[in-house]
Amino acid sequence: MMNSRYAVLRRKWKTLRFTDYMSTSAVHHKDGLLLGVYTQEKNDECDIGTSFFKELDTQWKNKLSSVLKHAGKIKCGSAKVFYDVVHEYPIISVVGLGSKAAAINGLECIDEKSDNIRLATAAGIKSFVDMGIDKVVVDITERPNAAAEGAYLAAWNYKESERKKLPQDIEPAQKDPAWDEGKVYAECQNFARHLMESPSNLMTPSLFADTVLHAFEKENCTVEIFEQDWIEKQNMQAFLSVAKGSAEEPRFMKITYKSPSANALNPLILVGKGVTFDSGGISIKPSQAMDEMRADMGGAATVASAVLAAAKLNLNVHVIGLIPLCENMPSSTSCKPGDVVVARNGSSIQIDNTDAEGRLLLADALNYAQDLNPSAVIDVATLTGGIIVALGGAASGVFSNDDVLWKQLQKAAMCTGDRVWRMPLFKFYSKQVKPAQLADINNVGSGGRAGAACTAAAFLHHFIKSDTKWMHLDIASTMKSNEKDCPYLGKGMSGRPTRTLVKFMYNYTQS
Numbered sequence: 298m299m300n301s302r303y304a305v306l307r308r309k310w311k312t313l314r315f316t317d318y319m320s321t322s323a324v325h326h327k328d329g330l331l332l333g334v335y336t337q338e339k340n341d342e343c344d345i346g347t348s349f350f351k352e353l354d355t356q357w358k359n360k361l362s363s364v365l366k367h368a369g370k371i372k373c374g375s376a377k378v379f380y381d382v383v384h385e386y387p388i389i390s391v392v393g394l395g396s397k398a399a400a401i402n403g404l405e406c407i408d409e410k411s412d413n414i415r416l417a418t419a420a421g422i423k424s425f426v427d428m429g430i431d432k433v434v435v436d437i438t439e440r441p442n443a444a445a446e447g448a449y450l451a452a453w454n455y456k457e458s459e460r461k462k463l464p465q466d467i468e469p470a471q472k473d474p475a476w477d478e479g480k481v482y483a484e485c486q487n488f489a490r491h492l493m494e495s496p497s498n499l500m501t502p503s504l505f506a507d508t509v510l511h512a513f514e515k516e517n518c519t520v521e522i523f524e525q526d527w528i529e530k531q532n533m534q535a536f537l538s539v540a541k542g543s544a545e546e547p548r549f550m551k552i553t554y555k556s557p558s559a560n561a562l563n564p565l566i567l568v569g570k571g572v573t574f575d576s577g578g579i580s581i582k583p584s585q586a587m588d589e590m591r592a593d594m595g596g597a598a599t600v601a602s603a604v605l606a607a608a609k610l611n612l613n614v615h616v617i618g619l620i621p622l623c624e625n626m627p628s629s630t631s632c633k634p635g636d637v638v639v640a641r642n643g644s645s646i647q648i649d650n651t652d653a654e655g656r657l658l659l660a661d662a663l664n665y666a667q668d669l670n671p672s673a674v675i676d677v678a679t680l681t682g683g684i685i686v687a688l689g690g691a692a693s694g695v696f697s698n699d700d701v702l703w704k705q706l707q708k709a710a711m712c713t714g715d716r717v718w719r720m721p722l723f724k725f726y727s728k729q730v731k732p733a734q735l736a737d738i739n740n741v742g743s744g745g746r747a748g749a750a751c752t753a754a755a756f757l758h759h760f761i762k763s764d765t766k767w768m769h770l771d772i773a774s775t776m777k778s779n780e781k782d783c784p785y786l787g788k789g790m791s792g793r794p795t796r797t798l799v800k801f802m803y804n805y806t807q808s
């Protein structure tokens with residue numbers, strides 16, 4: 298709640314902003330400062346400032362420690378704002394970094410230190426909302442990359458009018474390459490959030506392809522956009538069976554980034570499901586929350602964004618992103634329940650539920666991927682409601698035929714805080730999708746909703762050759778975010794797991 302002293306000081310500062318005095322000599326008066334303190338375990342002891350906090354405190358004759366003493370404890374991941382403590386920075390936000398001893402928590406599968414920094418920095422950025430601040434200077438004593446991630450993820454909003462209320466000029470107190478890296482991780486996740494959140498009429502398959510092409514303009518990458526005739530020549534009939542219900546033409550994107558120093562001939566291939574709107578088709582979805590299916594291209598968005606980050610960070614990797622894009626709509630040209638199509642690999646598929654469309658696009662894209670001599674193939678897809686039932690928003694579900702690949706992804710996710718959880722690829726589930734009554738395989742499992750994420754993975758597994766190292770990420774569980782579960786992302790389409798994919802590629806180059 299705003300008390301009277303707060304109101305007076307805020308008014309005073311706002312008045313000052315528009316004086317000639319401000320616009321000439323004392324530019325600092327428009328700047329906010331974000332400082333960190335470690336939470337003290339003992340109740341009667343004050344929180345302890347970071348080394349940067351202490352440095353400024355000495356410079357400013359203990360004014361910071363003095364206000365902190367009266368402010369009481371600052372909880373981990375929360376912020377307290379102080380006005381006019383020093384004239385250099387009229388607004389200072391002090392954030393709780395949690396315990397200095399925070400470390401990797403095996404049970405939680407997360408590096409708590411890094412996540413505390415993200416939470417704290419995000420809370421600090423948000424504490425400057427509506428203050429008209431031009432620039433925020435951030436204390437980066439602890440984990441500069443995580444600080445940048447928290448800051449830039451928190452400063453983002455799909456709506457420009459909301460974004461403008463938050464500081465957009467954010468700078469580290471000292472130059473640090475780790476901060477710059479964290480900024481790329483966050484900005485690429487924000488790009489994925491933009492693609493996912495965009496209304497489906499403004500992010501059709503062709504508009505998605507154009508937007509991504511534009512984002513890669515300055516990167517040393519090859520971006521290919523294939524149209525319907527190419528998809529037909531590729532015999533991608535499973536993919537086309539979904540696309541044919543819509544007036545919007547499908548697209549197939551291929552984005553290649555090969556670091557000049559990467560000698561790997563065999564690329565890592567990322568495949569992203571790009572259904573720009575999933576109405577369910579003839580097996581139409583209930584209208585409640587159907588709008589959220591504008592984000593059914595979350596796999597495509599995160600794959601494109603992760604490859605973009607790899608290029609921006611010059612990661613020592615050879616990666617190809619494959620992105621089948623289409624709409625799933627009901628019409629007189631739609632595929633009907635019980636229809637049979639032949640996929641690119643020659644397998645016949647009985648389509649008993651047209652809402653289980655993602656796996657049809659992926660079947661053909663995965664088959665194409667394996668023609669490119671990959672070192673590993675990873676698909677990313679908002680694939681099933683079943684994974685939401687299984688994991689909630691805590692993690693993306695991962696199915697893999699390779700333990701090393703899985704462990705590398707798990708390690709990456711611990712660092713980024715964007716978690717993953719391994720799920721089974723038992724024959725138990727394969728037997729529920731094949732054989733189908735009229736074809737080699739059915740696009741839905743005989744168990745119905747029971748184990749639906751697992752039968753979907755079993756379906757994809759059918760299209761994976763025995764010597765291909767493969768991982769399938771079902772990201773329907775992490776498609777959306779909310780303020781309570783992840784304050785640094787807030788509410789809306791999450792852009793998860795972009796940072797985990799980038800970190801995975803970073804580690805992949807080291808192995």
Ligand SMILES: N[C@@H](CSCc1ccccc1)C(=O)NCC(=O)O
Pocket residue numbers: 575589593652653654655679680681682683685749773776
């Ligand atoms: N598009 C997929 C996943 S729908 C999952 C979802 C549901 C509600 C809110 C967010 C995400 C699909 O249609 N899958 C078919 C299925 O799960 O049966």
Ligand SMILES: [Mg+2]
Pocket residue numbers: 492493494495496497500573591592593594
């Ligand atoms: Mg969208």
Ligand SMILES: [Zn+2]
Pocket residue numbers: 575577625651652653654655
């Ligand atoms: Zn669907």
Ligand SMILES: [Zn+2]
Pocket residue numbers: 572575593652654655679680
């Ligand atoms: Zn879908």
